[in-house]
Amino acid sequence: MLSKSSNETKKFARILAKYLKPGDIVLFYGDLGSGKTTFIQGICEGLKVDPDIAITSPTFSIINLYEGIYPIAHVDLYRLESFNIEELGLWEYLNTHIMLIEWAEKLTFLPKEDFLEIKIQFIDETTRSISLTGYGEWFELLKALERDAKLDK
Numbered sequence: 001m002l003s004k005s006s007n008e009t010k011k012f013a014r015i016l017a018k019y020l021k022p023g024d025i026v027l028f029y030g031d032l033g034s035g036k037t038t039f040i041q042g043i044c045e046g047l048k049v050d051p052d053i054a055i056t057s058p059t060f061s062i063i064n065l066y067e068g069i070y071p072i073a074h075v076d077l078y079r080l081e082s083f084n085i086e087e088l089g090l091w092e093y094l095n096t097h098i099m100l101i102e103w104a105e106k107l108t109f110l111p112k113e114d115f116l117e118i119k120i121q122f123i124d125e126t127t128r129s130i131s132l133t134g135y136g137e138w139f140e141l142l143k144a145l146e147r148d149a150k151l152d153k
Helices: 006-017 036-046 137-151
Strands: 025-029 063-067 071-076 098-102 107-109 115-122 128-135
Touching: 006 036, 006 128, 006 137, 025 036, 036 071, 036 098, 036 115, 115 137, 128 137
Parallel strands: 025 098, 025 115, 071 098
Antiparallel strands: 063 071, 115 128
């Protein structure tokens, strides 16, 4: 899909949020400034995280935890070389939180076969190409998500 603004990106992310539940892993790929954090802000809006909480990329802290309809673990691997979730000490969040992982290309191992990949590509100052690939249960969920996104236009 093409997003022509950060508002469009967040709107699509809010629709995706309806499908997320604890134990889900969403992997984000994209260049610096492509809109990964903007997409995550939209997910957090959709999951009713307190709007007074700033949703920012945890580049230095590695992980931010948010409470909404479900608990969310927002992970940023930008400063790290390569790790797996167990090495990062994130194992404890896998079944209880929705895991949103920026710079996922740095992961070397995932303990689950069900996950969602979101690739965001910079087209121009305001336009982004957003592609989703689902594995395991997410393969079927994406079909429903695509229908919802079309109906919401």
